Amino acid sequence: MDILTTDEMARADQLTIAAGTPGFKLMRAAGRAVADVAGELAEEGAILVVAGRGNNGGDGFVAAAELAAQGRDVSVILLCDRATLKGDAALAAKGWKGEVLPCDPSLIGQPALIIDALFGAGLNRPVKGDPLIMIDAINAAGVPVLAVDLPSGINGDSGGVMGGAIRATETVTFFRPKPGHLLVPGRVHCGRLRVIDIGIDEDVLAEIRPQTFENNPDLWADAFPVPKINSHKFSRGHAVIVSGDIASTGAARLSARAALRGGAGLVTVASPRDALAVNAAALTAVMVRPVDTAAEFAALIGGKVSACVIGPGAGVGERTRMFVEAILAARRHAVLDADALTSFADAPERLFDLIKASPESGVVLTPHEGEFSRIFSKVDEKHPAVSKLERVRLAAQESGAIVLLKGPDTVVASPDGRATIAANAPPWLATAGSGDVLAGVIGALLAQGVPAYEAACIGVWMHGEAGSEAGPGLIAEDLTEVLPAVFRRLYDQLGIQY
């Protein structure tokens, strides 16, 4: 699904209004949708609407009038003087025939539901003073809260908390989600998210050309690799995974097994000789080759190898740097993870120059936050206040690679500006070795010829689904073992016969 920034959403509103739908009609549809959801959340009891002075408050007034017309016990607290309301919000307030209570937290009481209509997309600075006191009091009331468009205090573009923010039970937004609905902590503050149609025509999207998307199968179904009846292991690609020294071989094995489960026809672990016995004893369908020097490694990947994964347990230093350089010189598709990234912390430009020198090879960088700040310190220095989404976009431009920044809201961005946010990862995915599995799955997709951006997105989505499939208590090993179940569900969803 497309994700619209607050500016893009405002543009969607403007285009719809310019095409003949009055803004107030949109507000009425929004407010009525809020009233419907409020009726579901609180089938009986009092409902309190807390309204701000903009159009978010306008939506709140429409919902209040609608609920009162249905015979519900409704009251309204307004943050400002009613006479100062303007435009559609003033019109909406006219439709509310009841009393308007002043901004006094002691008036909140214990309603069955609070509708939070203080601030939405128009929040433009940190909340303080009366609105902050109100937000804190709503959070402290301990009753369900339905947020209109955004939990008040959440930045719609970054998902950040601006001074303080409502913790909603549920959030109703309109037309399309915003980045702040999916990025943490915004996603946590939203509670359950509902996206409701208020009469904005989908045609506006052709003009807006959104570049941000929720990471789900609709987006990449066409690129998803399905083995053909005449496929053989060589046609499904050969992935090489680089193992670290004898004390840290497990990470590469996790990646390798994930690459095989992810659909690579062949997977080889390139192992230092002193770790060969350990690797060989622990692997079966995955092959092992002795590789100590850069020349040996170049010879291995110079053959029929379609993708390489380097980083998990690889060790930080010259050997890893040389192997990365060999991969990029050979123009192999690559996942550069963990130690492969940290090995370039002192000279990231060297890595980025090599990546840019072979634009036809798909390179995916998969840092977690720590690794990201090591190799993209310049992005963070130059743009200290941007969202996770924009940081990853800038990093992709800076490096020339597909960049995937991990976390509960994993972002994948391409140098061409496209980006996805994933919202399907359960918290128990945060366990040792989980990222190694992700690197392996992406390596498998690259090996099968999936373009790097799509490979990264598919890998992230499948990894999140595997986390849900394995459930609480999972360890990284479980993720590879539940991948067949994830494939089956995806095949069913995409209507692929098997």
Ligand SMILES: NC(=O)C1=CN([C@@H]2O[C@H](COP(=O)(O)OP(=O)(O)OC[C@H]3O[C@@H](n4cnc5c(N)ncnc54)[C@H](OP(=O)(O)O)[C@@H]3O)[C@@H](O)[C@H]2O)[C@@H](O)CC1
């Ligand atoms: N046709 C449409 O467009 C539709 C829009 N819809 C609805 O409109 C909402 C957007 O409305 P909006 O643009 O009026 O902004 P809103 O979020 O109500 O904020 C109000 C004002 O508060 C102020 N302010 C900002 N930060 C502040 C702070 N920290 N502390 C104190 N004050 C602060 C700031 O004004 P300022 O003080 O800067 O002059 C700001 O303008 C959107 O979320 C959706 O619910 C739907 O009805 C569908 C159709």
Ligand SMILES: Nc1ncnc2c1ncn2[C@@H]1O[C@H](COP(=O)(O)OP(=O)(O)O)[C@@H](O)[C@H]1O
């Ligand atoms: N709170 C969270 N919710 C969901 N997924 C998470 C969360 N924290 C981390 N993850 C995911 O867990 C994985 C951890 O990877 P990583 O940090 O590389 O660990 P490791 O190096 O141990 O494999 C990543 O895919 C990341 O997106």
Ligand SMILES: [K+]
């Ligand atoms: K709100």
